[in-house]
Amino acid sequence: MEKHPLRWWALAVAVLAVLVDMIDNQIVAVALPTIQRELGTGDSALQWISAGYALGFALTLITGGRLGDRHGTKKLFLAGMVVFTGASLAAGLAGHVGVLIAARVIQGVGSGLMVPQVLSFIHSEFDEKERPKAMTFYAGAFPIGGLAGPLLGGVLTQANLFDTGWRAIFLVNLPIGVLALIGALVTMPSRPGFFRHRLDFGGLLLLTAGLFAVFYPLVQGRELGWPTWSIVLMVAAIPLFAIFALHQRMLAKRGGEPLVPPALLKYRSLSGGQAVMLCINTAVGVFFILTLHLQLGLGFSPLEAALTFAPSTIGIVAGNVMGMQLAPKLGRAFTAVSIVVLLASLVAIAIVVQVLGKDLNIWALLAPVIGFGLGMGAVLNSLFGVSMSEIQMQQAGAASGLVNTTVQLGTATGIALFGTVFFSRLGTGFEYATVSAIAVSAGVLVLALLFTTALPGKKQAAQAAEKTGEHAEASAR
Known part of the structure; x- marks a missing residue:
């Protein structure tokens, strides 16, 4: 296939979109107390505003990737950017928290359509010599976005540009979205599209x-006094997920294309890696609570709260470097x-939160x-590597x-989980x-x-790394 002359410019546009997605995933956290104060929302609404984006994103990612394979990456990238930009406008103009939550979910859907196209674009438009450089630019968007999101959220909320207040964190996406749309066009x-996927x-x-049966009562149940239907709905999630798993197996047997191919789960590295990864990303959600603690409990400004957690990026970068060097050699020991x-x-x-109480400050944390x-x-870094280590090339997508x-x-x-725990204990004090x-x-x-313990050990990790290298060589040839 002939190289597209503007592929590097197109990559810049695609990476900009990923950067905006990462920023938007993080930008809202430090603005939540201000949103609550101005819109007069309940506590559960704060959880929905944050979690709604991730849920919309998660539910669209796999389908978005397959739609791109079917209809072409450019079409889906443009469609995702249009949805994301339109939802950003709706979020910025929202006068009711319900509209804001809906807009956040739709923002996530837009990202779920758009972001999978970036990797597809890199793999289809860059050869094996150019691809590492292209992937470096792509990977760089994640730590930069993770750092810029809270900082930008704090600056925009506190600056109150044109008297927009917290709305600026969403409205700032409009010029960026328009620029990305023009650049992509x-x-x-x-x-x-190269593949005619049958959508599941x-x-x-x-x-x-199944996810609705878990998340809705988990977030709303506390405010409603845990009515019987909320418990029943959460219990109903178990058979719903069981039916989902059965549906995936039956669809695969009929030659269809399930959302989660059962064949993938036979790989110990992938299935075990996903169990650990789900727990890790769940645990990291506690920073949502720490942000609320600093602002609602201690009176930190949005910018001060953002600056408190900004140093974590130093640790993330250092941890990534360590992961690349040591994870393939040490296997699950490094992950542990x-x-x-x-x-x-x-x-x-x-301990610092409990001991210092009202005297808690940036330097104490x-x-x-940084350690976190x-x-x-x-x-x-290690989990991404482990999860993909045994996967065949045709299964990578x-x-x-x-x-x-x-x-x-x-x-x-x-x-959802930590928000429920935090708000249910709030009557006993912020520290508790x-x-x-x-x-x-x-x-x-x-x-x-x-x-x-379900992950590959040191010997298995080395074998998987060697196997991954062989796949890369075969791909290059």
Whole structure:
């Protein structure tokens, strides 16, 4: 296939879209107390505003990737950007919290349509010599977006540009979205889809129903006094997920294309990796609570709250470097040690919050925040590598979609779970409520530590790394 002359410019547009997605995933956290004050929302609404984006993203990722394969990456990228930009406008103009929550979910759907196209574009438009450089630009969007999101959210909320207040965190997406749309129209090649995937709408409906049965009562149940229907609905999630799993197996036997191909789950590295990854991303959701603690409990400004957690990026970058060097050599031992670092840092944060009380400050949290970032960067890097280590080349797209969906579902689960714990304990004081949420997060990390026993050991990791290298060589030839 002939190289597209504007492919590097098109990559810049695609990476910009990923950067905006990462920023938008994080930008809302520090603005939540301001949103609550101005819209007069309940506590559960704060959880929906944050978790709704991740849920919309998670439910669309796999389908978005397959739609791109079928109709072409450019068409789906443009469609996703239009949805995302339109939802950003709706969020910025929202006068009611219900509209804001709906807009956040639709933003996630737009990202779920758009983001999978970026990797497809890189693999189809860049040869084996150019691809590592292209992937470096792509990967760089994640830590930059993770750092810029909270900081930008704090700056925009506090600056109150043109008297827009918190609305600026969504309205800022409009010029960026328009720029990305024009850039994609001009620079991206219009190539037809290469695969005629049959979309698993039945599986998507069952998965959505199961997740709704978990998340809706988990978030709303506390405010409503845990009515009987909320408990029944949560219990109903078990048979719904069982039916989903059965549907996936039956569809695969008939030669269809299920959302989660059962054949992938036979790989110990992938199935075990997803169990650990779900726990890790759930545990990280406790930072949603820490942000509320700083602002609602201690009176931090949005910018001060953002600056408190910004140093975690230093740890994330260092952890990523360590993961690339050591994870393939040490296997699950490296993953386990990284989780222990996460756990120790989280315990240190809880102790500082409890001991200092109202005297808590940025400097007291500096070391444990960097330590938490170090553990997170290391463990996620190792888990991404482990999860994909046994996957065949033709399965890479489906496996990548599954991994990214797990990340988003973990994020949404953490916000819902810890938000419920925090708000239910708030009557006893901010310190107690926050430490209670951190204690549950620590329990989730202990569960993750137990799940590491299902990961490949040192010898298996080395063999998998060698196998991955052979696949890369075969692909290059």
